[in-house]
Amino acid sequence: MSNFADLDGLIWYNGELVPWQDANVHVLTHGLHYASCVFEGERVYGGEIFKLTEHSQRLVRSAELLDFEIPYSVEEIDAACRQTVEANSIVDGYVRPVAWRGSEMMGVSAQSNRINLAIAVWEWPSYFAPEERLRGIRLQISKWRRPDPATAPTDSKAAGLYMICTLSKHRAESEGYQDALMLDWRGRVAEATGANIFFSKDGVLHTPTPDCFLDGITRRTAIELAGRRGIKVVERPIMPEEMADFEECFLTGTAAEVTPVREIGPYSFQPGTICEQLIADYDAEVRRKNSAAAA
């Protein structure tokens, strides 16, 4: 069985590049017991990290929302991510910065715990041919919901909030679906377990207002790309029954990129020209800088 702990390479760990297998934490780590941990997921395309600074800014903000301060600036985090990509000679890959409270205090209170930051990178080409993507994936409607922002720091990419995603995704996978759609605490359409969602109808895109889940960097990119094509995007509350009237549906996320959806519970969609256009535009956008540099 493969194991991420057994890979080779260098991991940036509190300011130093250390051998992959030495980048460990103690079992009595606050982040592990009490979920005082935030992270990012970034993609490297042709050696460049897409929207790196936006990710580093979100990491810092995610930590602030959990009431801790990462002891590095956004510029330093950007530089550390680039250094790690370069040290591991990654061309097309994934970057995982993670920040957490250490083991100095073991209890709910963690006033004097050290804040740690590590950055791991690994190769991860984006595989799918557009035709294959256009078949679309199937989502189950999860019984788990995104919480009220009065209950949890929902704007933070906080590790603890992923408990709901793993529960949802495991149930979906065990029942033959590729992913799950989570509603929010009010019963409105929210997001998939690692991606935002869009629908189309009569040439207009509709996407839920991100008031209790991440306003994804890819989501914002897709809105911008749609705008450049003159496609109107409406951000609004969407109720599950409305899915009966939508034509196309797709997910957006750093990992998912633009992934068409063909089914969500009882609702079907037909991936078509809007999905196709946005897949192509997103692909061109993430590789834009590289082709500009090569030209």
Ligand SMILES: Cc1ncc(COP(=O)(O)O)c(C=O)c1O
């Ligand atoms: C739960 C969740 N929602 C949305 C997103 C999309 O965010 P982004 O486009 O910034 O990757 C992600 C991925 O990070 C996610 O994990």
